[in-house]
Amino acid sequence: xxxxxxxxxxxxxxxxxxxxxxxxxxxxxxxxxxxxxxxxxxxxxxxxxxxxxxxxxxxxxxxxxxxxxxxxxxxxxxxxxxxxxxxxxxxxxxxxxxxxxxxxxxxxx
Numbered sequence: 001x002x003x004x005x006x007x008x009x010x011x012x013x014x015x016x017x018x019x020x021x022x023x024x025x026x027x028x029x030x031x032x033x034x035x036x037x038x039x040x041x042x043x044x045x046x047x048x049x050x051x052x053x054x055x056x057x058x059x060x061x062x063x064x065x066x067x068x069x070x071x072x073x074x075x076x077x078x079x080x081x082x083x084x085x086x087x088x089x090x091x092x093x094x095x096x097x098x099x100x101x102x103x104x105x106x107x108x109x
Contacts (some may be wrong), residue, residue: 006091011061013084017077024073 035058042051 013080020073020077024070027070028068032063035063035066084089
């Protein structure tokens with residue numbers, strides 16, 4: 001049985017992980033999707049050097065930065081998930097070790 005503190009920490013971490021993915025979705029929906037939409041509209045309406053420079057700026061400056069932020073959030077989420085799993089395994093191993101030692105002591109007496 002997990003201790004109260006471990007259950008609480010797990011719930012807090014799960015909440016953080018959920019919020020990270022919500023932020024990732026916000027970036028996808030509110031930053032990348034409009035950029036792609038704008039690029040599609042520029043192709044059909046705006047022509048010339050200004051249009052080309054604008055598209056290049058969106059593609060070469062904005063999109064990679066927004067993608068980099070999304071990748072950072074994804075990596076952070078992945079690393080926190082690995083840490084959570086490692087903590088769970090360590091807690092289980094420690095609990096089993098303590099229980100084993102207690103059983104050994106009980107058998108001795």
